[in-house]
Amino acid sequence: MNKKSDHPDLAEIDAVRTGEASQETVAHVESCEQCGRFLAELRSLANDAGPHAAEATRIPHRVDDAVLTIIEKRATEIQWRRPSRINFISKPIWAAAAAIVIIFLSLFMFTERSSQMDAVRVATIRGDMDGSGMVDVVDAYLMALQMDANTGKSNGMDFNSDGLVDDSDIRDVMRQVVAVVEEV
């Protein structure tokens, strides 16, 4: 029951008419003049519609079947249409796009990895003054040049790791350069 107005709403009153309301609602409607008037009007309307009113609103089976047939047919058309779009239009485009993306990603990753590997190689080869990836006579020359110039730069020049940058580093570079047997 509607507590705000203390009167049941129309649905509850109609439930009284059909015998489905609670005892409290029934008691209220029987004691309330206003609600009793609504109940009377509802009963009057129900009587006007007659005993076939409920049947009149029921959808005939053949209409149901027709609607279901249409729905089924439309659904079948939709199912066929979707794959045809994918097969003849979308699929090649998506495949090409995916291939391009994969190629670009591969190239990017390969280039990135190569540059990283180069950086590591340059950084890890001791004595490789010009970053050529190997130690040769040119590196010894560059070390000697820097020592002659006395620039104070000594990055990578302490070839023999004795804590000093001097002629012995150049000599050791040259020893490695001309070695015909791998130093152990």
Place this chain on the structure above:
Amino acid sequence: MMKTITGILGLLAILVASSLGTTVRSEDEAVRFQAVDLFVDSGSNQLIAYQVEMWFDKSRVEVVGVEGGEKGVFEHAPYYDPRGLAGGRLILAAYTTDHENAPRGRTRVARNHLRIEGKGEPELDVTLITAAKPGGERIKATVELEPAVPDTLGSEEKEVE
């Protein structure tokens, strides 16, 4: 007395055997010495550094000495690994920081003294590993080995120990 005679006979036997050994040695096993010069041609560029690799038949050839080249910045012997002298492969390398006097064109940078066994000319090969001009930029150059003309001798030898 007997011991003395035995000793003399033994000594004679050794002398005879050694003289026989010398005389029976065939001409194919004859040994000779030859010097070959190493040239680097850097063209119009100045040459401040070179590194070459020499290959030879170690069964016939042994490098018994490495000298420097012509008078100038490469007159001192280049660096080399003495283990390669009899090993059939030798790497020679040298550099200079004297940019003013760095040579251009064809330059004799080293002389190798070879001990050669057997008849015929031995196979010698040389390849350039790298060459550079002042500043360290690598340049194209050609290398050659030629029989030495005995003009200058006695350059200082330097080897890596």
